[in-house]
Amino acid sequence: MLFSYNWLQSFFKKKLPKPEKLAEILALHSFEVEEVKRVRKDWALDIDVLPNRAPDCFSHLGITREISAILNYKLGIGEWKLTEDKNLKAKDFVSVEVKPRQACPRYTARVITDVKVGPSPKWIRDRLEVCGLRPINNVVDIANYVMLETGQPLHAFDGEKLEGQKIIIRFAKEREKIVTLDEEKYDLDEDILVIADEKSPVAIAGIKGGKLPEIDNKTKIVVLESANFNPKVIRKGSKTIDLKTDASWRFEHGIDPNLTEIGINRAAFLIQKIAKGNVAKGLIDFYPKKVLP
Numbered sequence: 001m002l003f004s005y006n007w008l009q010s011f012f013k014k015k016l017p018k019p020e021k022l023a024e025i026l027a028l029h030s031f032e033v034e035e036v037k038r039v040r041k042d043w044a045l046d047i048d049v050l051p052n053r054a055p056d057c058f059s060h061l062g063i064t065r066e067i068s069a070i071l072n073y074k075l076g077i078g079e080w081k082l083t084e085d086k087n088l089k090a091k092d093f094v095s096v097e098v099k100p101r102q103a104c105p106r107y108t109a110r111v112i113t114d115v116k117v118g119p120s121p122k123w124i125r126d127r128l129e130v131c132g133l134r135p136i137n138n139v140v141d142i143a144n145y146v147m148l149e150t151g152q153p154l155h156a157f158d159g160e161k162l163e164g165q166k167i168i169i170r171f172a173k174e175r176e177k178i179v180t181l182d183e184e185k186y187d188l189d190e191d192i193l194v195i196a197d198e199k200s201p202v203a204i205a206g207i208k209g210g211k212l213p214e215i216d217n218k219t220k221i222v223v224l225e226s227a228n229f230n231p232k233v234i235r236k237g238s239k240t241i242d243l244k245t246d247a248s249w250r251f252e253h254g255i256d257p258n259l260t261e262i263g264i265n266r267a268a269f270l271i272q273k274i275a276k277g278n279v280a281k282g283l284i285d286f287y288p289k290k291v292l293p
């Protein structure tokens with residue numbers, strides 16, 4: 001996985017060793033670094049995170065914790081506080097129904113209204129590009145940014161494009177189809193978990209979003225998803241349709257369900273700050289069997 005050196009540095013007040021030296025230190029104590037490459041005013045470190053360490057180290061926060069332990073550097077994550085609009089209630093905009101509970105141990109959603117979709121600030125675009133992702137717009141970029149930061153995949157839907165103002169997590173029906181964000185068409189079957197509205201699938205759960213409710217320049221209401229999916233279900237679905245993504249890779253290796261709330265609140269905060277949205281009151285949270293952190 002590609003990591004931004006400048007991004008890693010932002011978590012520490014103390015100056016990190018130079019990129020090549022940091023790569024040597026990581027290789028000695030934790031992970032091999034396949035390559036250190038200059039990218040404009042930053043450096044990209046291609047760190048080979050071992051599969052058994054993916055749940056805790058497949059993110060910038062994870063690697064900074066590793067660096068903090070090795071170098072005995074104090075880690076400063078920074079403070080941020082999400083402000084909810086008491087006049088807006090998330091449940092008035094969308095409802096969530098989870099049918100196969102074993103396939104989706106936790107599903108959280110937040111609603112952000114009056115969003116101004118546009119280009120992301122340069123610092124987000126730069127960090128995404130160093131990590132190999134193409135900037136799209138501020139809302140989508142923030143979802144990708146938070147995944148790279150925390151390790152929690154997220155997805156953003158245009159709330160006004162969800163039929164019946166409803167999200168249903170279910171297995172696909174035989175012969176259902178979906179067109180994904182990159183305009184690829186997939187035939188689905190009953191082994192593939194989907195996110196659906198009242199009419200049809202709107203995303204392949206944990207793998208790829210659908211084209212129908214995508215965020216565009218006209219989007220005003222964002223429904224933000226942060227979920228936890230069964231690794232076996234995602235692995236099987238990914239193999240069936242022959243599609244691997246950054247999100248599916250993470251879900252296949254297992255993610256702490258408690259990370260969903262951290263990820264969604266972080267993303268909502270950034271959308272509020274950057275896209276000037278109003279965060280509706282209330283976290284929609286399906287979490288029947290809580291797991292201790």
